[in-house]
Amino acid sequence: MKRFVVFLLALSAAQALTLVDKGASKYTIVVSAQASPSEQRAAQELQRFVEEMSGARLPVSADDKPVRGPMVLVGDSAALRQQKLQVPFDKLGPEGFVLQASGNHLVIAGGRQRGTMYGVYTFLDQLGCRWFTREVSRIPKLPTIAVTRYAQPEIHKPAFEYREPFFFEAWDKDWAARNRTNGNHAQLDASTGGKLQYYPFVHSFYELVPPKEYFPEHPEYFSLIDGKRRTERGQLCLTNPDVLRVVIARVEAWIKEHPDATIFSVSQNDWEGWCECDRCRRVEMEEGGQHSGPLLRFVNAVAESIGQRHPDKLIDTLAYWYTENPPLRVRPVKNVRIRLCPIGICVSHSFGQCPRSAYFYKNLQAWSKITNQLYIWHYNTNFSHYPMPFPDFDELAADIPLYKQHGVVGLFMQGAYAAGGGGEASELRAYVIARQLWDASTKVEQAVQEFLEGVYGPAAGPMRAYFDLLHGEVRGPGGRHLWIFNVPDYSAGFRSKAAELFAKAEAAAGDDATLRRVRKAKLPLEYYGVLRDTEFDVHGSQWGPADLASLKPRALDLIARMRTFGIQSIHEGQELARDEKRYNEMTSVPLFTIENGQWRADVVPELNARVVRLIDKSTGRDTMRRFPPGEGAYPFVGGQVASVHTDYYAKALDVTWNVDTQSSERLVLLGQCANGLRIRRIFELNAAGLHTSTVVENAGQTPVSAALQVRAEYTPGDIDKASMSFTRINGQRVEQAFITPNHEPTDKYTWNGGEKPSREWKLLQGGGQPLFVRFQDEQVGRTYLSWTAKSRAGAQFLLWSPEKTLKPGETLKLDADYGAVRP
Known part of the structure; x- marks a missing residue:
C-alpha cells in the first residue's frame, strides 16, 4: 500500500506539471553551452512548436547562465546533473532518450548525436503533433499544455538502428528528422545529427574493379561464364587472390575520400553472371551449393583486413537474387552487415502467412541464426510502374514487426525514388513506414487514418473508402497476390x-489545396485505366489496342497532368518523355492468320515474327501466354518467337522481317540482320498444332558466329496444379510440379548434354489437355525452361541450336512443333 501511495503522489506531481497555462508559461528551455548541433535544433524545434500550439514562446538559455523558475532540460547539461537524476546515457546509444518529470522540471535528454532531438519530437508527437508530408502537418491548438506522464522515466530507443524510407518525398531534411529517420539518402546534415551514411550505396563490384581498367590485362579478375571471361552482365572472380588485393586497396581509398561514411559496400552487380571457374564452384559446393558462399568468404576477408586499421567502419554486402540463400558454413564477421533482399515475395500478404513467400521466410530465419546484425532491403512499390495501385499496407503492418522479432537491426524500404516523386501513395507509405521503423508496434490502421484525415480533411471519408476498396482486392480468401514488377489484374468492377x-x-x-491533393492521389487509378486499355488484340487484320484514336490523347493528357505535379518518371530508370514518345508513336501493326479445322495461328511480323495467338479450336483456348500491357517489353512479349545471337550469352540481333508467301495454312517470313545473317521462318498448321522451321544463313562474305534460338510461352492453366515432364537423352524420366513448398513461385533450368530433354517436353496443365513442344535432338545444343506464377502465370520452353561459326553460305536450322496432346 505504501508503494502505491508513493506512486500516486509522484503521478500527482507529474499531473501538476503545466508547461503552458492559457497561453502563458513560466518555463525556460535549457541546453548545455556545449550542446551538439542536434541538441540546439531540439531546443529550437521545441520552442517553435510549443509556441505554434499554445502561443507561448519559451525562452532558450544555455546552462552557463542562471535560470529562475521551472525548466525544460533538453539534453545533458550541468543544470540536468544538478537534479541528480540517474539518466542512463551510457545505455541510450546515439539515438535513445529519456522523458522524465523531476519536481516541476521536464527532462528530455538522450544521445548527443540524435537522441535528444528525437526525444523532443517524441514529446511533441505525444502532444498530437504530426508531420505528414513536407507541406502538410498537424499542430494541435493547445492553449494549456499539461504534462500528465513521466512520473516514472520513459526510456525510448528506436526499433531499428538504420531506418530509411527510400521515397523522394521522404528525403526532405525537416520531414526526415521530425519523423525520426536516419537513412543515407535523406538530406540530413550536422544540424540533425547526421545520418547513417554509405559509400557507395550498392552494386559496387565494377566500381571496386573497373572493367575498363583491369579487363584488358587481367580478364581472370572477372566471371567465367559459358567458358569465357566476361564483363557484360558479369561479376568478379571471388576466389582470385589478386581481386581481393585490389578490392581491399580500393576500399582503403574510399575510406580516405569519404571519412564521414560508416558503411562501405562490397556488393554484387545488379544482375546474375556469377563466376563458374573451378575454384568458385568448389567453394560453392563446400557451402552447400550456394552462390552466397564465395561472396561471403570474399567479403569477410575484405572486412577482416579493413577492420584491423578502421575498427569503426563496416562492410556491407547483399543476400540478393542468386545469393539470397545462406551459405552452409561461413558466417559473417562482426564488422559485416548483410542486407537480405526479399525481391521475389508477394507484397500483398505477410511473408509469414503467404505460401508464395514461404521460401523467403525460411531464408530470413536462416540468416537471422548466423548473424545478429542483419539488415533488410525491402520493396514498397511497383518498379515497372510507379503509379500502379499497390495495396501493400497489410503486408507492411505484419512484416515490419516480423523483422523485429527475427533480430533485424536495419531496414531500407525502397519505394518510388525518382526525382519529383509521385509514386502511388508515396507520401502516405513513407509516413506510415517511418512510424513503424521507429516503433514496430505502431498501429498501421490508425496511422493511415490520421494521415488521410490530416491530408484530405473533409474528403478523408471517400479517400478511406478507396483505400479499403483497393486493399479489398488482395484481402480474404482468394485475395490476389502482388509483386513488384508485374501488372495486376484487378477485378472487373474495381475501376468504376x-x-x-x-x-x-x-x-x-473544401479548398483548392485539398482538391489538388485528391487529384494527385487519383492519378494512379487513371494510369491503371490507360495501361489496361493499351492491351493489344486482334482487330480484323491488325494487332493493337481496341480504341487507339481515343487512347492516345487520353494518355498524353494524363502525362501532361503528371508533369504539373512535378512527376518526372513513372518507371524505374526511365524519364516521363519516354512514355510520351511511346504513346505518340503507338500504332496497330499488320497481323497474318493461318488456319485449319483444328487450329488458328496469328503471326505479327513487326513483333519479331511473333506468333501472338495459337488457338485450339476444340476448346477455344489460346495456348500462348498473353501478358498484360505494360509488363516486360510489351508488346514484344509472349507467344512463340525466334532470335539469332552470336553465342548463348549474347543479346539477340536486330532483325527486319518481311512476308515472303502466305496460304491458308502456311506462312513464310524472311528476316535480315545487319551483320549479313539472313533468316527464314516457316509456319505450318497440321492436326496436332503448329510446325515452325527456322533457318539462319550467312549471306555475307566473311564468317559469322551464330546461335539460333526458338522459344514459346505457354499458359499453364491453374499453376498450382501444373507440372512439366520429359525424358532426358540419357534416358532419365523427369516429372516436376511447378509450385513446391518453400520455393519461390518462379524458377528456371538449363539442360545440356545428356541432361537435355529428348524430342519432346510436355506441360501438364492444371485442367485441360497437356501441351507439348517437339523437336529433333540433333538440331538442339541446349534447352532452357522458365516458369512463373507471378501476374499471369506462364511457362517458357526454349531451344538453342549449337553455337557455330557460319562460313559464307552455311546455315543453321531448328524445327519445332507446338500443340496439344489429344485424348
Whole structure:
C-alpha cells in the first residue's frame, strides 16, 4: 500500500506539471553551452512548436547562465546533473532518450548525436503533433499544455538502428528528422545529427574493379561464364587472390575520400553472371551449393583486413537474387552487415502467412541464426510502374514487426525514388513506414487514418473508402497476390467503383489545396485505366489496342497532368518523355492468320515474327501466354518467337522481317540482320498444332558466329496444379510440379548434354489437355525452361541450336512443333 501511495503522489506531481497555462508559461528551455548541433535544433524545434500550439514562446538559455523558475532540460547539461537524476546515457546509444518529470522540471535528454532531438519530437508527437508530408502537418491548438506522464522515466530507443524510407518525398531534411529517420539518402546534415551514411550505396563490384581498367590485362579478375571471361552482365572472380588485393586497396581509398561514411559496400552487380571457374564452384559446393558462399568468404576477408586499421567502419554486402540463400558454413564477421533482399515475395500478404513467400521466410530465419546484425532491403512499390495501385499496407503492418522479432537491426524500404516523386501513395507509405521503423508496434490502421484525415480533411471519408476498396482486392480468401514488377489484374468492377469514390472526394474537398491533393492521389487509378486499355488484340487484320484514336490523347493528357505535379518518371530508370514518345508513336501493326479445322495461328511480323495467338479450336483456348500491357517489353512479349545471337550469352540481333508467301495454312517470313545473317521462318498448321522451321544463313562474305534460338510461352492453366515432364537423352524420366513448398513461385533450368530433354517436353496443365513442344535432338545444343506464377502465370520452353561459326553460305536450322496432346 505504501508503494502505491508513493506512486500516486509522484503521478500527482507529474499531473501538476503545466508547461503552458492559457497561453502563458513560466518555463525556460535549457541546453548545455556545449550542446551538439542536434541538441540546439531540439531546443529550437521545441520552442517553435510549443509556441505554434499554445502561443507561448519559451525562452532558450544555455546552462552557463542562471535560470529562475521551472525548466525544460533538453539534453545533458550541468543544470540536468544538478537534479541528480540517474539518466542512463551510457545505455541510450546515439539515438535513445529519456522523458522524465523531476519536481516541476521536464527532462528530455538522450544521445548527443540524435537522441535528444528525437526525444523532443517524441514529446511533441505525444502532444498530437504530426508531420505528414513536407507541406502538410498537424499542430494541435493547445492553449494549456499539461504534462500528465513521466512520473516514472520513459526510456525510448528506436526499433531499428538504420531506418530509411527510400521515397523522394521522404528525403526532405525537416520531414526526415521530425519523423525520426536516419537513412543515407535523406538530406540530413550536422544540424540533425547526421545520418547513417554509405559509400557507395550498392552494386559496387565494377566500381571496386573497373572493367575498363583491369579487363584488358587481367580478364581472370572477372566471371567465367559459358567458358569465357566476361564483363557484360558479369561479376568478379571471388576466389582470385589478386581481386581481393585490389578490392581491399580500393576500399582503403574510399575510406580516405569519404571519412564521414560508416558503411562501405562490397556488393554484387545488379544482375546474375556469377563466376563458374573451378575454384568458385568448389567453394560453392563446400557451402552447400550456394552462390552466397564465395561472396561471403570474399567479403569477410575484405572486412577482416579493413577492420584491423578502421575498427569503426563496416562492410556491407547483399543476400540478393542468386545469393539470397545462406551459405552452409561461413558466417559473417562482426564488422559485416548483410542486407537480405526479399525481391521475389508477394507484397500483398505477410511473408509469414503467404505460401508464395514461404521460401523467403525460411531464408530470413536462416540468416537471422548466423548473424545478429542483419539488415533488410525491402520493396514498397511497383518498379515497372510507379503509379500502379499497390495495396501493400497489410503486408507492411505484419512484416515490419516480423523483422523485429527475427533480430533485424536495419531496414531500407525502397519505394518510388525518382526525382519529383509521385509514386502511388508515396507520401502516405513513407509516413506510415517511418512510424513503424521507429516503433514496430505502431498501429498501421490508425496511422493511415490520421494521415488521410490530416491530408484530405473533409474528403478523408471517400479517400478511406478507396483505400479499403483497393486493399479489398488482395484481402480474404482468394485475395490476389502482388509483386513488384508485374501488372495486376484487378477485378472487373474495381475501376468504376474507385472512380465513383474519387468523384465524391473531389466534391467534398473544401479548398483548392485539398482538391489538388485528391487529384494527385487519383492519378494512379487513371494510369491503371490507360495501361489496361493499351492491351493489344486482334482487330480484323491488325494487332493493337481496341480504341487507339481515343487512347492516345487520353494518355498524353494524363502525362501532361503528371508533369504539373512535378512527376518526372513513372518507371524505374526511365524519364516521363519516354512514355510520351511511346504513346505518340503507338500504332496497330499488320497481323497474318493461318488456319485449319483444328487450329488458328496469328503471326505479327513487326513483333519479331511473333506468333501472338495459337488457338485450339476444340476448346477455344489460346495456348500462348498473353501478358498484360505494360509488363516486360510489351508488346514484344509472349507467344512463340525466334532470335539469332552470336553465342548463348549474347543479346539477340536486330532483325527486319518481311512476308515472303502466305496460304491458308502456311506462312513464310524472311528476316535480315545487319551483320549479313539472313533468316527464314516457316509456319505450318497440321492436326496436332503448329510446325515452325527456322533457318539462319550467312549471306555475307566473311564468317559469322551464330546461335539460333526458338522459344514459346505457354499458359499453364491453374499453376498450382501444373507440372512439366520429359525424358532426358540419357534416358532419365523427369516429372516436376511447378509450385513446391518453400520455393519461390518462379524458377528456371538449363539442360545440356545428356541432361537435355529428348524430342519432346510436355506441360501438364492444371485442367485441360497437356501441351507439348517437339523437336529433333540433333538440331538442339541446349534447352532452357522458365516458369512463373507471378501476374499471369506462364511457362517458357526454349531451344538453342549449337553455337557455330557460319562460313559464307552455311546455315543453321531448328524445327519445332507446338500443340496439344489429344485424348
